[in-house]
Amino acid sequence: MKIQVLKWTEREIELEVEGEGHTFLGALQSIFLEDPRVEFVGYNIPHPLIPKAIFMLKVTLGNDVRTILKDGLRNLNIRLKELEERFLEAYRSVKK
Numbered sequence: 001m002k003i004q005v006l007k008w009t010e011r012e013i014e015l016e017v018e019g020e021g022h023t024f025l026g027a028l029q030s031i032f033l034e035d036p037r038v039e040f041v042g043y044n045i046p047h048p049l050i051p052k053a054i055f056m057l058k059v060t061l062g063n064d065v066r067t068i069l070k071d072g073l074r075n076l077n078i079r080l081k082e083l084e085e086r087f088l089e090a091y092r093s094v095k096k
Contacts, residue, residue: 012058013065017043019051028055031076037063 007014017025025043032041040058059068 006054009065011039011061011063011065013056013069015055017053017055020053021045021051025053025055027079028072028076031079032057032068032072034075035068035072036060037068 001020002018004016004018005013006016022045025045029041029043032038037060038057039060040056043053043055045053057065057069057072059065
């Protein structure tokens with residue numbers, strides 16, 4: 001994964017994300033949609049044959065996009081760890 005900053009202000013960030021698609025960006029978008037401090041979040045994949053996407057995040061007035069970006073990434077990591085635990089529990093229950 002390669003990330004290039006296209007735009008960065010106090011309330012807004014736009015990133016070009018190379019090597020990721022709907023699976024990762026959709027999960028990331030879902031996490032940010034749960035945060036009331038987020039005014040807008042979305043991504044666009046301009047061409048299906050070019051593995052680059054544009055990820056956009058805008059936060060509400062009085063919030064810092066950097067803080068909310070970090071919080072969202074941390075929350076996604078927590079969710080993925082929970083998912084891993086659930087899979088391992090299910091696997092262990094079948095394995096017995």
